[in-house]
Amino acid sequence: MIRSELHSGWTVRAAGGPVPEDIAAETVAATVPGTVHTDLLDAELIPDPYLGENETRLAWFHRAAWLYSTRFEAGPPAGDERVDLVFEGLDTVATITLDGDEVGRTANMHRSYRFDVRDRLRGGEAELSVRFDSALEYAEQLQKVIGERPRPYPHPFNAVRKMACSFGWDWGPDLQTAGIWKPVRLERWRTARLASVRPLAILDPDGTGRLTVHVDVEHAGLGADRPVVAEVRVGSHVARIPLRAGETSGTTGIAVPDAPVWWPVGYGDQPLVEVQVTLWDEAEQLDAWAGRVGFRTITVDETPDEIGSPFTFVVNGQPIFVLGLNWIPEDHLLTRLNRETYRAAIERAVEAGANLLRIWGGGIYESDDFYDVCDERGILVWQDFPLACAAYAEEEPLRSEILAEARENVARLTPHPSLALWNGGNENIWGHEDWDWKPALNGLSWGARYYYEDFPALLAELDPTRPYHPGSPSSPGHDPEVIHPNDDRYGTRHEWEAWNRQDYTYHANFLPRFCSEFGWQAPPTWSTLRESLAPEDFDQESPAFLLHQKAAGGNDKLNRGIARHLPVPVEFQAWHWAAQLNQVRATSYAIEHLRGHAPRTMGSILWQLNDCWPVTSWAVVDGAGRRKPAWYALRRSYAPRLLSFRDGGLVAVNDTAAAWRGTVRLRRAGFDGAVLASSEVELDVPARSVRISALAAELTTPADGTREVLVADADGLRATRLFAEDFDLAYDPDALSADISPAEGGYSITVTATSFVRDVAVLADKIDPSAVVDDMLVDLLAGESHTFHVRTVWTDSGGFLEPGVVCSANTLAAEDLAAEGLADAAED
Template sequence: MIRQLFLHQNWVFRKKGDIEWLPATVPGSVHTDLLSNGKIPDPFFRQQFLASQWVENEDWEYSCRFTVDEEMLERDQIELVFEGLDTFANVSLNNIPVLHTCNMYRQWKAEVKQHLKVGENILLIHFQSPVKTGEKYLRLAQLTYPANNEKSETKVSPFVRRVPYTFGWDWCPRLVGCGIWRPVYLNGWNTATIEHVHIVPASVTEERALIKAEIILKGAYRGRCFLSVWLNDTVLAGSEVTMRKGEQTEEIEFVIERPKRWWPNGLGRAHLYEISVVLEDETRRVQKKTIKTGIRTVELVQEPDAKGVSFYFRVNGIPVFMKGANWVPPDFFPHRVTRQQYKQLIDSCREANMNMLRVWGGAYYEDDYFYELCDEAGILVWQDFMFACAMYPADREFLQNVKEEIKDNVIRLRNHPCIAIWCGNNEVLEGFHYWGWQEEIGKPFVKKAFDEYKKLFHETIPSVLEKYDPERPYRPSSPSSFMLGPPELTSGDFHYWEIIKKDIPLSSYTSNVGRFMSEYGFKSYPALETIKQYALPEDYDPRSEVMEAHQGWPGGRELVERHLLEEFRPPKDFESFVYLSQLMQSLALKTAIEAHRKAKPSCMGSLYWQLDDCWPCASWSGIDYYGNYKAIQYHLKNYFAPVLIIPSADKKKIEITIVSDLPHTISATLQVQLIDFDGIIKKSFRSQLRSGSGVSRSCFQQPILEWTRDIDLRYTVLHIALTEKLRLLSEKLFFLVPVSQLELPDPKIRAEFEPVASGTRIILNTSGFAKNVFIACSLPQTRFSDNFFDMLPGEEKEVLAFHSLVSEAPESAFRILTVRDTYCS
């Protein structure tokens, strides 16, 4: 049997040259170890990250003492395994060098049996400064490699295979460190071990699925073994194997009768099979490795059509409109992310009707548990490789390092049915063409720089994928066109960020719709409860140094203020500004998402930037660092609903479009009412309609004058509902004038609070129209079943508040805010 000995205890660390050793946590990082030992202040509070910049220029040493018994040393082979070392490290065991590392994304192994002894052993790791090491590579470089986001005059990040955002990004600080960021252990085994199993559906029909298991074995010596494949408790196939020393690959085919397909969220169950491979020698079972996987087909369809070239995903033969977000790590320091955080975030995606996440290339390849949750939730993953917003070298050493990185992570992740596509990089091609990089590189060197780009993303990475995962689609860059050139609206995927420019209106989202919108967004400020965690009351001003430091992007505050004042009245105080910034973000993304879905099937994907935050800040996220939902996260359940009502109006007409992602035709009743703020119905319309599977269609067009003659629109709202057999499919409130022009009444909301097993039940009643009712709670990590919602006059609404850290909340912990409450008078 395989025996693992995890080495996560008794670690100490020190700055190279210091005498004193301090306690360390493994997995961990040097910054969090320094923080827990009181050597640096909390970098997330105010601007204290500035006090930690010195860490990046130092070398660090980590050491641990561990005990090995005789039984372990009797194993034929013993390997020291690091799942992640950040980044440049020299490893010695009992004063004998065993390993040198240069890439935090790789798994590192060393055979160490001959260096171990019974009793106490000492492991020592010397981490070299990633910045100083990067500077050595920079001095040797023959080209300039632009790296826009790196917050330093000396751009070393292109040479260092570690998390790009830690060098500074437009929403987070620069904190470059080192550490043992993933598990470390000894692996001891006899005879042979199963290194990897790749489950590959060879052919799938309704009646049967022919599956091939590709099994990589590692032998200690020559001998005979037996391999078998099991589904639950049933053996499906097996074969005898002649082992030899070193690695070898074996294949076993087996059949699953009447296979159940894995479906994306909203289209069916994400069914998973538990397949085990068992290795036995002539006397006993040696090892069992179990893989959870799903049976499905995913194709990226790019075919010429009337508008250019299509770009959509066909899952199990069905075209699927992708709805989701870009994923960034939930914590700046990866080891601090808990399984509960992962689960809450993926559950939030599933509940918001998402079916795809894009794992962004400026971070790291996620933990196995993240992909397991996506498998279970039916959330497809667009997986970037970890290259973002920079040009990269393509010398032999760098390319070989990348090859091993890609190999390690593709082998680790390829059995997950959630992985839909591999993508080479984030915005590197766009940067080369549009961000002034060619001038920075210098005209004589532009061709060489682009040749290096193609060597990395068009040759090296595809060659690894062809060997280890040829079935999945690959795109060299996001965004890019069908011809793999600069992004365009008529083919490929598109990132829309023109909204950040001055004088670009919100309506620009509707006129810039590509074939697949893989990035777009709008910034907002996090909940006041979150701001209180990183700022003092004296900082509660968008223009304060602390607020700007936790906003990061030049022009970000001005963008929010400019659009906010176009859509809403000036806020009376800081809390009102924060609240309205979230409504502004939601309105911006609503405009974009509706445009994308309305353009179906020309546009077949809408992934906003970004789901979450890695540190507490004002950003484009829908869920802040502490897990608090912004307005957009509550509203997404409607924006991404299977059936969506999209109203619009101009000077001539009111139009209503219905978009359906359901796999079947709906027969429904459409009801349209113009209601004033006292609840009186001024105009009404009702009709029956049928909407086909997966289509967008206009179902209501009427002259606007017929609906608005002699009516003051500042006091009215259009209520639209679509029902099928008394079941509400979709509902929308729509205003015929900007919110800033509405004469909102004081809604006089009455609230009743009742403790229940899951948290607090809140019953709301209003006598007048209430715009964007926001229930805030001072208790940390409180979520609501709904929030930031409108209420019609006389409406009663029940909301559940879920408290993660307490069982019961007092009434005093809650407060209620509406748009009317933000007015200066």
Template structure:
């Protein structure tokens, strides 16, 4: 029994809609899996969708019916069943075999299996799939069933299709159609393994720990199968158990206790051992079917028991509290079929190297490929998985609810082997939206999704995978009668800062768990200008605004810099200043949130990645270039962090030790001038428990500044990054814009690596090499490096080919906060 892929020799044609003449006449060679946009671009029928304002010019694609067609040879091999297996069809489709419609689908988020036996003929067969226009279909269903509130301009909530695909405040509107996951023919006889849920637990002994595996195995039987029983054998960790199953039985649960397993841990808490699980099905000694995957043995719990301060949100893995340092994840490409296993692994590596331990898969995207979860399993990156509901009201009647139940069931089952997956979440912002976004009047008593979040989804998780925690929503307070976005209860989203407030207002919030917050900045210069070609380049140029999807986004960028940085005088300064301000804002927020430990147990920044080249909240842009924000996240997510924070008694140094080793050492405090002259100093000994924190109040000699524009306070601790307190904002500091001595040289023992050594003659803030302006393929090992007078840093720049290394000293490449004062009157 083997699935025969049907991925070859497909053609694509436009059936009806506002079709350009040159497309109407074309039969395009189609890639499967793939989508219409990428196929049309591959043959030159449309321009690159992400460039210029091609988004608006290509809106007709989402209002067009598309037909995929192929031929394949088939000969009856005597099997009982011949099933068409379609893992992903996007979205409302009619499937034809040899000219006859045999099935219809209406959900991108689930797979389908149809028996084609009665429709196949010996020899050549034709398979065709016609996709209805997704934009028109969403609008028609919304009108038919009654429009319900949603953000953005298309009624994506009327269709079970990825919401982001219709455009978002960071996403391009490219409503796709296509066969987006594998498709094939499965010929089988008698019985097959329909699904396996390998649910795990730990059984602790005095001298070790055993792994417990309950393999829930669902079986599918053909009508003409014999009455003989079958044997199911489950093997894991060197242990095997077999069970006999009667003919026609729906399934069986096989339980195994695996002695002396090594538990799976999140990054920073231990190793990530993975155990192969094999399920074999045989009848009368003959192999019939086989299934394999990997598991990690671990336990998961989230504590929301009310306490004196409200309702916590404390994630525990293997009974150990995990302080979450994470990011929200969106689909890594607007055309999701373009994301391969290597791209997934590079993004997960971005998370690992930024000291993250969790990614939240946001509800407006997709249930990602197993390649994503595999990479997280191996790296120890926890996954919080939203069910796919975002920023909208959803009908609960059967026309939509039946599909919701089917897709959720498949997702829970498919993802159940992955130890990285620890939280299922009902929706993104929908309960909050119903409370605060003016939904109640237009809904007028109609259903809006609450039944999914409080009944259907938790019941499915409880039935199919009770080993994982379920949260009804994000944000959510886990307390009856409490606002869903209350900072003292459960999870919180903080968007007033980006939308209306200065980023210093992050300190006004004291969230128990911050599951969304963030600040915008542009992508790398090269990423930007490869897609935006306004002449001259300007923040408010037409194409620039096409690549800025947030409402009044550039105005918010300007407001967000005011009072922090000098006003930019050129597009180059705008680019650097907005990138720097994005990093500063998020760093400010996370340092504050982490300083609230143990009240606060996690921060999940919006967002790790981008789906196209755009001004956005991402830390890694679409071209996979790490923005300054990424370096800020790496620093602020260090397990050991020292940060200056205001407290009721005055300025304090908060020291966090999120490691398994206690820390004891000296804390050296200094108040200095920018040129290094010491104005006050002290040394004291401090002890911090493992996974603990400590607070040191500062005496007036460190906080009473004679010259706030020219002084800083510094804390040095062995094993921690130096903490610096700036009494006033960069815009008001008397910073020397030319205080660096620079030396560029090739690395002696690393071919292709160039070293850039910088030495500060005075205090220099946030030194960053924008290496894409040196060479598009160049990378650098660090950024946002702050140096005190006399200190030196060495940057390792890889790549660059034949580019002139001297360019690395160019002010357009070698940037820092001080440089924003260049050519301006000194602060007084």
């Protein structure tokens, strides 16, 4: 097998559609893999679509066509040689020609394509072209044939197999990319090749690892097929799969006694074992494959109980409380992502305490780089099939495309021990029941066959070692018209009523078995706003700011949420902090509620970890990769041990392998530091358990709820409970002093409180966009100090002490007082 990458010499030019004249006249160098947007950016022909109102200015892309071309040297094939042109990914509606002859057409971003071009290569230089037509226009035409189906956004993303959020989402831009987005190569081979290798690794209870390797072979078909042998090596273990002439598949099993055990992060190590498969024709090596596996067994416990049915991940016999994050594409322009980008993003999830990432169904089947890093870091992966928030036709040509992409990607991802669950799609079953689809469908198919028949059958064939869930949310095993798919007693639940219409305290009304989506919005960090908006756009109502707020009524929901708990500032910088702080509170409240009800609840997957561009969203890490304050709240709420208050009691969560024994010091203190009541509670929380301790009334009953706080301290952890909302609390707005001194890698900032100060933070990115702070959201009693460490190369230390950089909830009290003073002055 000789593989030759075809990544050089490409150009791209407009081939049709409403392309501006100055761009239509240009032929520019193209990067492959790549996309037209990035090529035109590199050629300085378009503005950055992430900045200002540029997204709107580039809407003409939606109906444009593009032509990629290159030339390459291709010797004529030998008499017994097959030559294949292989595209790992084309985005999306493409026509491929070689020396002017059409080779094939594609309409699916989520799969690869292979074309036999043996008879088309004549020797010498060959010209390869790929024309991309508008995916939007393709979808519009196809839905006229198969019938229009419900969806939440104007573009018919559900009528073409392209990343759904390419067409815009309630956090993402509408850019509709096109291009050769994955590698392309020429493959020359003889006799046979490895078409697919599927290693399935599990772990027996006695510690024996069992590896079953499935091999699919394609024969060259240029004469009499010959027998071949696939040799499988796992460490010192070797097995052979003999395939007779014309036989296309075979299987072997290998037992590995005392196999190294792969565990999720927080439960053990992540040893990975090399697997090599070599295809032989007698003594000649025809093809080879190499990958890594991890020995573990993953199931989901859905055994009916007195409540309904749980949804509990079990790894190697150990129930796991999932501390998860939803994952969207890390960059809307996917071809800018690489292994290091993925590693940095996943590391931010690990540092926040997560043990699972859910790849949401409006994105893509993620890259091998993503899964490799998750394998190494012990992050479980929940992979949605890419079907999201819409009805999907079960007729051709979509049906064949969906099944082909599913088959290919299931096979591709089988080696990865991190892959924990396949999920049929996002909110499609729920949508069918609740979103007025049925009258609109009027009997048309909507995707049920995929979720209940096709995907389970395909997984039973290709990967029976992993659990499958028909949809998130859903109540598996029950008719959705009888047991609602979002019923908190069964399966998985999404909690969006809190954000959309209620308040984050609404979470207390439900005890889901597993909550796979919930969240609260906030703007990105200040420096990310500064990089993406002009100074005059720092206004909630500016067109540019609103273009970077994609949720329907998003700012109104932000302000309504703030107003329930905090002063709502008028000045933009203070409003920005209030919105971020309310996301902090919402994140902590929801997660503490879920974790505090284990084992009834056994999963929390926050929406969302990341953003794909600079936007106001539910992410805890913004589109520039900067941690929002909510990331620090998440890290505290996802810590292995957690203290919180609930209903007059103290909740202690111990998600470690050792019992948690110690003493909790409890105080009801005045903001001035006076201790008004105190006691101690002895902790004895078994491993992987939750304990609730009742508290005496003298601790939970304030004399003046506006000036008192209940505090619990144990083993370096602190929980605080206030007795009124922030806007009613008698915060001292000047209770904090700060000093700064040089430290290794940056600076140390020590803050000291003269009165109770809540949620102290250092927003260091306002001074240095690359600065990272070790901690945020610290509550201090009168007389206490805390030191923050800022990692930065900034040489002017004074800026880090400026107002708006060192801030707290008390800061908003000062803003509220200033606003009241202005109002009084206006009345006078």
